[in-house]
Amino acid sequence: MLDPKMTIEEVKGLPYTSEEFYRYLIDRLRVLGYEIREFTSYQFRIEGVLDVYPVNRRWHDIKKNKRGGYEDIFAFVQRYLPVPQTQGGSSVKVHYDE
Numbered sequence: 001m002l003d004p005k006m007t008i009e010e011v012k013g014l015p016y017t018s019e020e021f022y023r024y025l026i027d028r029l030r031v032l033g034y035e036i037r038e039f040t041s042y043q044f045r046i047e048g049v050l051d052v053y054p055v056n057r058r059w060h061d062i063k064k065n066k067r068g069g070y071e072d073i074f075a076f077v078q079r080y081l082p083v084p085q086t087q088g089g090s091s092v093k094v095h096y097d098e
Contacts, residue, residue: 004028022054025073033084034077047081 002016004027011024019041026044030036037045042055051060052073059076060067070076 002027004031018055025054026052028074029077032078034081035084046077047084050077050081052077 002011002014002020002024004024006024011021016024022041023038026036026038029046034046035048037048039045043051043053045051045062049061049063051062052070053059054073056069057071057073058067058069059080061080
């Protein structure tokens with residue numbers, strides 16, 4: 001499993017599946033404090049509002065019913081949804097839905 005604390009540069013050249021890489025990208029957002037629900041290996045909901053599909057680099061805001069694409073998931077998510085403010089304890093909330 002890829003460590004979300006590793007940079008993209010550190011991950012390059014390591015053996016991993018596409019599914020492992022997408023989970024790594026999402027876990028990096030979790031480390032920043034975003035609450036993320038995983039519906040499938042290819043669909044994630046951030047902060048209950050923003051669905052992202054890393055395999056296609058697409059997004060859908062379920063509240064505003066807007067859609068689009070992105071190049072860099074980290075820059076896009078941080079621009080679209082400010083980093084959540086946490087109050088004490090860990091900011092990492094993990095939801096895996098089977």
